[in-house]
Amino acid sequence: xxxxAPILDASGLxxxxxxxxxxxxxxxxxxxxxxxxxxxxxxSGKTSLLRVLSGALAPDAGGVLYRDASGAVLPVLGMGxxxxxxxxxxxxxxxxxxxxxGLRLGVSAGGNVGERLMAVGARHYGGIRAAAAEWLRRVExxxxxxxxxxxxxxxxxxxxxxxARTLVTEPRLVFMDEPTGGLDVSVQARLLDLIRxxxxxLGLAVLLVTHDIAVxxxxxxxxxxxxxxxxxxxxxxxxxxxxxxxxxxxxxxxxVLAA
Amino acid sequence: xSAAAPDAAAxxxxxxxxxxxxxxxxxxxxRRALLKAVAVPGHQVPFGSREMPLPYGWGxxxxxxxxxxxxxxxxxxxxxxxxxxxxNAVSIRRFFARxxxxxxxxxxxxxxxxxxxxxIPETKLREGQILVYQVPMPEPLFRLEPRVxxxxxxxxxxDYGLMHVKLYEDIARQGExxxxxxxxxxxxxxxxMSPSPIPAFDNPKMDRMPALQLFGAGREKRIYAVPPYTSVxxxxxxDHPFKPPRPAAACALCGSRDSYLDEVVTxxxxxxxxxxxxxxHCAGRRAER
Numbered sequence: 001x002x003x004x005a006p007i008l009d010a011s012g013l014x015x016x017x018x019x020x021x022x023x024x025x026x027x028x029x030x031x032x033x034x035x036x037x038x039x040x041x042x043x044s045g046k047t048s049l050l051r052v053l054s055g056a057l058a059p060d061a062g063g064v065l066y067r068d069a070s071g072a073v074l075p076v077l078g079m080g081x082x083x084x085x086x087x088x089x090x091x092x093x094x095x096x097x098x099x100x101x102g103l104r105l106g107v108s109a110g111g112n113v114g115e116r117l118m119a120v121g122a123r124h125y126g127g128i129r130a131a132a133a134e135w136l137r138r139v140e141x142x143x144x145x146x147x148x149x150x151x152x153x154x155x156x157x158x159x160x161x162x163x164a165r166t167l168v169t170e171p172r173l174v175f176m177d178e179p180t181g182g183l184d185v186s187v188q189a190r191l192l193d194l195i196r197x198x199x200x201x202l203g204l205a206v207l208l209v210t211h212d213i214a215v216x217x218x219x220x221x222x223x224x225x226x227x228x229x230x231x232x233x234x235x236x237x238x239x240x241x242x243x244x245x246x247x248x249x250x251x252x253x254x255x256v257l258a259a
Numbered sequence: 260x261s262a263a264a265p266d267a268a269a270x271x272x273x274x275x276x277x278x279x280x281x282x283x284x285x286x287x288x289x290r291r292a293l294l295k296a297v298a299v300p301g302h303q304v305p306f307g308s309r310e311m312p313l314p315y316g317w318g319x320x321x322x323x324x325x326x327x328x329x330x331x332x333x334x335x336x337x338x339x340x341x342x343x344x345x346x347n348a349v350s351i352r353r354f355f356a357r358x359x360x361x362x363x364x365x366x367x368x369x370x371x372x373x374x375x376x377x378x379i380p381e382t383k384l385r386e387g388q389i390l391v392y393q394v395p396m397p398e399p400l401f402r403l404e405p406r407v408x409x410x411x412x413x414x415x416x417x418d419y420g421l422m423h424v425k426l427y428e429d430i431a432r433q434g435e436x437x438x439x440x441x442x443x444x445x446x447x448x449x450x451x452m453s454p455s456p457i458p459a460f461d462n463p464k465m466d467r468m469p470a471l472q473l474f475g476a477g478r479e480k481r482i483y484a485v486p487p488y489t490s491v492x493x494x495x496x497x498d499h500p501f502k503p504p505r506p507a508a509a510c511a512l513c514g515s516r517d518s519y520l521d522e523v524v525t526x527x528x529x530x531x532x533x534x535x536x537x538x539x540h541c542a543g544r545r546a547e548r
Contacts, residue, residue, distance in 0.1 A: 081412075081416065082415075082416050085416055085418060089418075089420075107424055107428055108428060108431055108432070110427075110431055111424050111427050111428050111431065114424065114427055115420055115421075115424045116420075118420045118423040118427065119418065119420030120420075123423070123496055123497050124496060124497045124498055125427065125430055125497075125498050125499050126498050127498075128427065128496075129431075146431075147431050147432065
């Protein structure tokens with residue numbers, strides 16, 4: 001995408017859960033403005049990789065480097081909890097598969113969007129409300145529902161609210177874990193459209209974990225295919241999906257149900 | 260304690276007890292916690308809270324702090340909801356008169372130590388005085404974050420966005436912040452602190468107070484402090500500044516329009532009147548007239 005230095009650079013990641021290798025020598029780079037999808041079946045190590053990259057889980061070996069907005073290169077593992085929290089609050093975003101993990105269900109939609117702003121020091125009530133209303137509009141939620149609780153929203157709305165809450169501080173890197181899982185197809189299609197537009201608008205770098213090849217094809221520029229903790233194939237999305245080289249990728253692609 | 264406690268007979272206090280009830284080792288442990296608390300304003304310091312001869316919730320934390328800082332020359336005032344003559348205040352005052360033999364008073368200006376529950380005296384406190392608060396729940400975030408370990412982490416990282424979300428929600432739903440007591444404050448620009456259940460009306464008195472403020476929570480086993488002349492700011496938004504609430508009425512006894520008032524129901528036909536909650540302040544004003 002960009003010939004800049006990578007925003008995230010991981011190398012030699014190893015992680016075992018007992019006898020099970022979750023990550024076995026994984027290396028991955030993400031450049032600014034790029035959407036990278038991690039594809040694989042359940043238990044292939046996708047989510048473990050995401051957690052290691054975001055500093056939530058320490059690997060047995062290997063390192064992750066993050067280049068922040070000022071251009072400084074920081075080691076994600078071992079930067080200290082305070083620095084990591086600052087990153088999570090300002091430059092990173094997380095979209096969870098289950099919106100209930102990413103939202104405060106007892107806090108109004110506006111409060112959910114405003115929380116990240118307040119966490120980074122916004123102290124003007126009117127300003128926070130205006131920003132929240134603007135973001136609700138951008139994710140196609142009626143701003144009139146701003147003071148409603150997210151528990152009264154539909155699944156698709158909750159997921160869109162989670163996206164608004166994540167993007168309101170304009171992060172540089174967003175981690176998404178199966179953002180469309182558990183939604184019906186038409187809602188899923190609209191959500192994918194929305195994510196694609198926002199990502200292009202904001203020039204976000206996105207690391208997307210999914211087992212859904214259609215989602216990967218629609219959103220991702222590059223694809224990383226994982227199996228049993230190893231990267232078995234990676235490359236441009238269209239190249240990997242149209243001309244899969246590894247037998248496992250061939251199996252994945254051929255298993256897609258045609259409508 | 261051994262039978263030959265050195266202070267037991269001194270100053271006409273109760274025989275068989277050490278001066279001010281607690282043994283000297285316990286007092287030393289509490290004083291260490293107090294020193295640390297004063298050094299880090301607003302930070303909750305754990306301490307080994309002792310079993311006291313009154314139930315939790317009646318001021319065990321405040322009593323232990325008072326017992327550790329009181330000396331034979333001190334003059335003690337105890338207030339409960341502003342009043343000197345309620346059960347809690349009377350019992351604690353009598354307790355220290357018996358176990359420490361100290362002088363007691365109802366005048367805030369004469370006291371060197373004031374132990375309080377739910378109020379700050381209307382009389383402006385001066386340097387050299389100590390205000391001891393009884394605290395039921397020291398953690399300001401406990402209604403928002405149930406995990407104690409997580410609240411510690413939030414304090415360590417000064418991650419207080421959550422508290423502002425609560426204020427935001429109040430304004431969004433009710434048009435104003437609806438916390439009328441135990442209104443969270445920021446101490447010295449660093450630690451979020453629970454001021455104990457004093458009315459929000461009293462919060463401004465904590466800011467840059469010349470007296471030393473000590474907080475003891477017996478059941479939760481925490482001590483914290485605000486040293487003299489430390490900034491204490493009530494949380495608010497720039498466009499919704501903190502406004503201490505007060506009923507638009509005057510005290511029925513002394514006519515005060517600037518003190519904190521209790522609403523007293525006088526009959527079952529809707530009759531009610533407002534009285535100063537600070538009995539010492541009210542009596543002083545009536546004596547002047």
